[in-house]
Amino acid sequence: MDVQLVSPESILFQGVGKMVVVRTLGGGDIAFEDNHAPFLGALADWPARVKFEDGTQAWFAVHGGFVEVSNNQVIILSDVAEPSDGIDVARATEAKTRAEEALRADADDELAKAALLRADVRLEVATSA
Numbered sequence: 555m556d557v558q559l560v561s562p563e564s565i566l567f568q569g570v571g572k573m574v575v576v577r578t579l580g581g582g583d584i585a586f587e588d589n590h591a592p593f594l595g596a597l598a599d600w601p602a603r604v605k606f607e608d609g610t611q612a613w614f615a616v617h618g619g620f621v622e623v624s625n626n627q628v629i630i631l632s633d634v635a636e637p638s639d640g641i642d643v644a645r646a647t648e649a650k651t652r653a654e655e656a657l658r659a660d661a662d663d664e665l666a667k668a669a670l671l672r673a674d675v676r677l678e679v680a681t682s683a
Contacts, residue, residue, distance in 0.1 A: 555627060556569075556627045559614055560629065566614060567614070571628070575602065575603045576597055576602045576621050579598050586621075595620065596618075599618060599672055601613055601675055602635075614635050614636065614679065615679040617632065617633055617672055618634065638679045647677065652669070
């Protein structure tokens with residue numbers, strides 16, 4: 555099936571995949587394969603994976619957006635997305651440390667919670683690829 559992952563800056567991936575796995579808001583993880591029923595969903599901040607016929611995978615940090623599936627095509631439109639090889643691990647680690655410090659000072663800091671989630675997603679994608 556045709557797979558596209560698009561962010562405002564660029565097309566991060568365009569190719570053929572066997573399966574695409576994403577996480578939707580309030581819906582959990584969902585996998586799409588050939589001939590999947592049409593689907594439209596809002597995406598959570600979470601890793602997205604494209605699996606290929608040879609068993610390899612491409613990982614992306616996806617921070618919000620939408621996924622649309624129809625006619626053997628999966629399109630991920632993300633507010634912010636990064637391929638695994640584009641993630642600066644040192645920067646993500648520093649962001650995680652700052653967010654954790656902010657949460658120790660104020661456990662209800664929503665901006666720090668969001669920053670921690672983004673950093674965790676980046677680190678997971680960078681180390682899983």
